[in-house]
Amino acid sequence: MIQGLLDFLSTTGFTLITWKMLVMWAVVGVLLWLAVAKNFEPLLLVPIAFGALIANLPTRGVITTELRPDGVYQSATFKIEGQTLDHTLPDGQGGHATRVLKVERIEGGLFDFISQGIKVELFPPLIFLGVGALTDFGPLIAMPRTLLLGAAAQMGLFVTFMGATLMGFTAKQAASIGIIGGADGPTAIFLTNKLAPELLGAVAVAAYSYMSLVPLIQPPIMRLLTTDKERKIRMKSLRKVSRIEKLLFALLVMIICILLVPDAAALIAMLMLGNFLRECAVTERLVQASQNEIINVLTIFLGTSVGITMHAENFLAPETLKIIVLGVVAFGISTASGVLVAKLMNVLTPNNPVNPLIGSAGVSAVPMAARVSHNEGQKYDRSNYLLMHAMGPNVAGVIGTAVAAGYFLSTLSH
Amino acid sequence: MNLPPIPVPALLAAALPDHPRLLDSIVYQVNGLIVVFAALSLIWGMLEVMGFYFRRVHQAPAPAPAPAVVAVPASFEGITPEQVAAISAAVTVLFGTPHRIQAIVPADPELNWAQEGRRQIFASHRTR
Known part of the structure; x- marks a missing residue:
C-alpha cells in the first residue's frame, strides 16, 4: 500500500519543484501585488503574472518547453506528425512531381497554440486595431507641432541601443531592449519576436511593467527638468477638428509611414484601420468590437502568452537584470528628451508656449503618460487642464515608436 | 504588395556588425533619429497644410454683437x-x-x- 502511495507521489508535480521556480513565484507575487493592491495596469499585469505562474509550475498539457542546442529554452513548440507523400500528376495535368504533407496528428498544450499569436505576429497588430479604435487623434491634428515631442521621446530608444551594445548585447538584441523606452508593449513584442525572440519574456515584462509604472517613474524626472513657472504655463485652447480632417489624417499618416518604413506596415495599417473605423461613424458595430471584444480577448491571450515565456531557466539570467536596468534607462531618457524638447520649443516660439510637462507624454503609453502630465500640472495650478494638450504628444509617440521599430526592422532583420 | 528585399537596408545591416563599435552605434542611432524626426515632421507639415485649408473652409461667421441692455424691465x-x-x-x-x-x-x-x-x-x- 505504501509503495502504491509512493508511486503515486512520484507522478505528482511536487518532486519537480526547483528553487528557481520558487523565486519566480515571488516575482509573480510582486506583479500581482502591483496589479491588484496598487492598481498598476491590472489589465496587463494580471494576465502576465498568471502566465508566469503557469510557466513555473510543473504542468502537463499546457506548454512544451525544450532546451535548444544553443542553451536557450524554447517554448510553445507543438509537434506535427504526418508523412510526406510524393505525387506525380499525369502528363495531361502538368506531369510534374509534387510533395504533399499529410498531417495525421498535432500534439501540443493549450499555450503551444495560443502563443502562436505572438510567434506568427498576429496579436500585436490586432491590439493596434483596438488602440486605433480607442484613440482620438484630434488633439494632435489641432496642435501638430506636438509631433516633435513624440519624436523627441524616441531618443531613449536609440541611446539605449548604444548602451546595450556596449554591455555586450548583439545589435538585434540591443534594438529589442531599446524599444522598451517607447513604452509601447505591442510594438516591443512585435520587434523582439522578429529580432531577438530569446529575449521576448524579459523585454515584454520590462515594457509592460514600466508602462504600468509611468506614474512612479516620470514625475521625478519631470520635476527635475522644469521650474515652477514652466509647470504653470497655460496653453491655448485647441481648435475643433472636423471629421473629414480625422479621416484624411488616418489615410495620409498610414501612406506616409508605410512608404517610409514598410517593415512597420502591419502595425501602422491596423492602427489606422481602427482609427478610420472610429472616425467614419458608419461602422459602429465594428468599432465596438475593436474597442471591446477584440482588444479584451487579445489582451488576455497576449498577456498570458508573454507571461508564459518567463520560464525560470530563461528569466533568472544576468541578461534579464541588464534588460530591466537598460529598460528603465531608456524610459527615463525618453521622458527627459520630451520635456527638454518642449522647453526648446518655448525658446524658439515664446509667443505660443507649451507646458513642458506635456513633453513627457511623448512616450506612447496611452493614455497613462498624458494623465501623468495632467496630474503633475494640476499639482501646481488646480485650474490648468493639460490632459487634451498632452494627448497630442502621447499619440504622436505611438506613431514615433512604430516608425522607430520599422527602422530597426528594416536595417537589422534582412 | 509584398516588397522584395530592399538593397539599401541590406547594405546598412552589412555595415552594422553583430557587435558594433561605439562610432558605428552613434552613426546608427543618429540615422534612426533622423528617420523618426523626418517621418513625424512630414506628418506635421501635412497637418499644417490640411489645418490651414480646413480652418479657412470652416471659419464660422463672427457672432452678432449682443444687444446692449438699455434698461432693466x-x-x-x-x-x-x-x-x-x-x-x-x-x-x-x-x-x-x-x-x-x-x-x-x-x-x-x-x-x-x-x-x-x-x-x-x-x-x-x-x-x-
Missing part, C-alpha cells in the same frame, strides 16, 4: 444688471441669433427634486 426685479448681462450673453452665445429676454425668474428651490427626476428620466432615453 420690471420682470427682472431682484436681479442685478450684471446678472442680466451675463444671462443675455449666454443666450446670445447659445442661440446665435438676436433674442428678446422677456423675464428672468429665480428657480423655485422646491422644484429642484422634481426637475432632477425629470432630467434623469430624459437622460435615460436616447433621442432619435
Whole structure:
C-alpha cells in the first residue's frame, strides 16, 4: 500500500519543484501585488503574472518547453506528425512531381497554440486595431507641432541601443531592449519576436511593467527638468477638428509611414484601420468590437502568452537584470528628451508656449503618460487642464515608436 | 504588395556588425533619429497644410454683437444688471441669433427634486 502511495507521489508535480521556480513565484507575487493592491495596469499585469505562474509550475498539457542546442529554452513548440507523400500528376495535368504533407496528428498544450499569436505576429497588430479604435487623434491634428515631442521621446530608444551594445548585447538584441523606452508593449513584442525572440519574456515584462509604472517613474524626472513657472504655463485652447480632417489624417499618416518604413506596415495599417473605423461613424458595430471584444480577448491571450515565456531557466539570467536596468534607462531618457524638447520649443516660439510637462507624454503609453502630465500640472495650478494638450504628444509617440521599430526592422532583420 | 528585399537596408545591416563599435552605434542611432524626426515632421507639415485649408473652409461667421441692455424691465426685479448681462450673453452665445429676454425668474428651490427626476428620466432615453 505504501509503495502504491509512493508511486503515486512520484507522478505528482511536487518532486519537480526547483528553487528557481520558487523565486519566480515571488516575482509573480510582486506583479500581482502591483496589479491588484496598487492598481498598476491590472489589465496587463494580471494576465502576465498568471502566465508566469503557469510557466513555473510543473504542468502537463499546457506548454512544451525544450532546451535548444544553443542553451536557450524554447517554448510553445507543438509537434506535427504526418508523412510526406510524393505525387506525380499525369502528363495531361502538368506531369510534374509534387510533395504533399499529410498531417495525421498535432500534439501540443493549450499555450503551444495560443502563443502562436505572438510567434506568427498576429496579436500585436490586432491590439493596434483596438488602440486605433480607442484613440482620438484630434488633439494632435489641432496642435501638430506636438509631433516633435513624440519624436523627441524616441531618443531613449536609440541611446539605449548604444548602451546595450556596449554591455555586450548583439545589435538585434540591443534594438529589442531599446524599444522598451517607447513604452509601447505591442510594438516591443512585435520587434523582439522578429529580432531577438530569446529575449521576448524579459523585454515584454520590462515594457509592460514600466508602462504600468509611468506614474512612479516620470514625475521625478519631470520635476527635475522644469521650474515652477514652466509647470504653470497655460496653453491655448485647441481648435475643433472636423471629421473629414480625422479621416484624411488616418489615410495620409498610414501612406506616409508605410512608404517610409514598410517593415512597420502591419502595425501602422491596423492602427489606422481602427482609427478610420472610429472616425467614419458608419461602422459602429465594428468599432465596438475593436474597442471591446477584440482588444479584451487579445489582451488576455497576449498577456498570458508573454507571461508564459518567463520560464525560470530563461528569466533568472544576468541578461534579464541588464534588460530591466537598460529598460528603465531608456524610459527615463525618453521622458527627459520630451520635456527638454518642449522647453526648446518655448525658446524658439515664446509667443505660443507649451507646458513642458506635456513633453513627457511623448512616450506612447496611452493614455497613462498624458494623465501623468495632467496630474503633475494640476499639482501646481488646480485650474490648468493639460490632459487634451498632452494627448497630442502621447499619440504622436505611438506613431514615433512604430516608425522607430520599422527602422530597426528594416536595417537589422534582412 | 509584398516588397522584395530592399538593397539599401541590406547594405546598412552589412555595415552594422553583430557587435558594433561605439562610432558605428552613434552613426546608427543618429540615422534612426533622423528617420523618426523626418517621418513625424512630414506628418506635421501635412497637418499644417490640411489645418490651414480646413480652418479657412470652416471659419464660422463672427457672432452678432449682443444687444446692449438699455434698461432693466420690471420682470427682472431682484436681479442685478450684471446678472442680466451675463444671462443675455449666454443666450446670445447659445442661440446665435438676436433674442428678446422677456423675464428672468429665480428657480423655485422646491422644484429642484422634481426637475432632477425629470432630467434623469430624459437622460435615460436616447433621442432619435
